Amino acid sequence: MSPLYAEKFRIPKHLEIADGAVVPSPVGEQPMMKTGNWRIERPVIDHEKCTTCLNCFIFCPDGCWHLDPKSEKMVWDAIYCKGCRICVEECPADALRLENELNFKGGVARLDKPY
């Protein structure tokens, strides 16, 4: 364990584990695993119909839907959404529809060196 962690957590010397075993858990976005470039069609939300039941949040395999606490609306992540269409299938309020990716200017998840 690095001295920094040992000091922070005040672990007794005899309980310390070897260097390299403790890694910080990823809390932000993963810059090397952008999967937005897999997308052919993207889900487009109709906030009028959306009941914020959070089905899309629950079913999304990539965690691309979250509820914005300020506006209380669902927010979609263009960089990691693969366009798998699961959210569109699971939406009970019929608030999501699919549209071709090239109809939109934004949401480019381009990798300079793929993989």
Next chain:
Amino acid sequence: MADVFEITIWCRGVTQDMEGRHLSLVLANGAAKGGKFVQAWDNYADLPDRVQVPLRKYDRISDEEIEMRYLYENDHPQLVLVMDDTIIKGIDILRGMPKGGALVVNTKRSADEILSLIPNKDLLSSLTLVDATGIAGGTGLESVDFMGSEGGVEAVSVAVGLAAPLAGAASKVCDKFTLDNLVASAANKAGVKEGAKTAVVKTL
């Protein structure tokens, strides 16, 4: 070593895997019929077996024997073929291309719309658009079948779907193979001819 002409094909994983491979085989067979030395092979660097992941197929064409036997990626493709236009938005498809390369895209969209998605478009000397999906039929994303998905021995029924019109379009911008030789190599002969007829070449 003689000049080696490099071709990279971009397609979608699983759904376009077979047609992408067939396109690389048809272009190689067409060039070989014209007396060139060729190599055609599948992706090794990409994720091959996930649905709709962008992946690559490669070709090399040369007048002399190709000595790059163990290099399995084309670092400097002079011709890039894209089987699905949305790939352009996600990937730097022209990476490594020397100035004056050619791009062939399967799309219904206009040349300006496609060019607006390419940040390094000054590398291109020509952009060729062909509606291969419309010519081949279907959505362009259903695989014709999964026969010989490991490469195997494929020589007879090669290029029945999307690959045929794209091969025809490629013959308009690349002098390494003739249209007649491509027609002779492909199963969907009408598709190759239709692709060559309807492809729109825009010189940049």
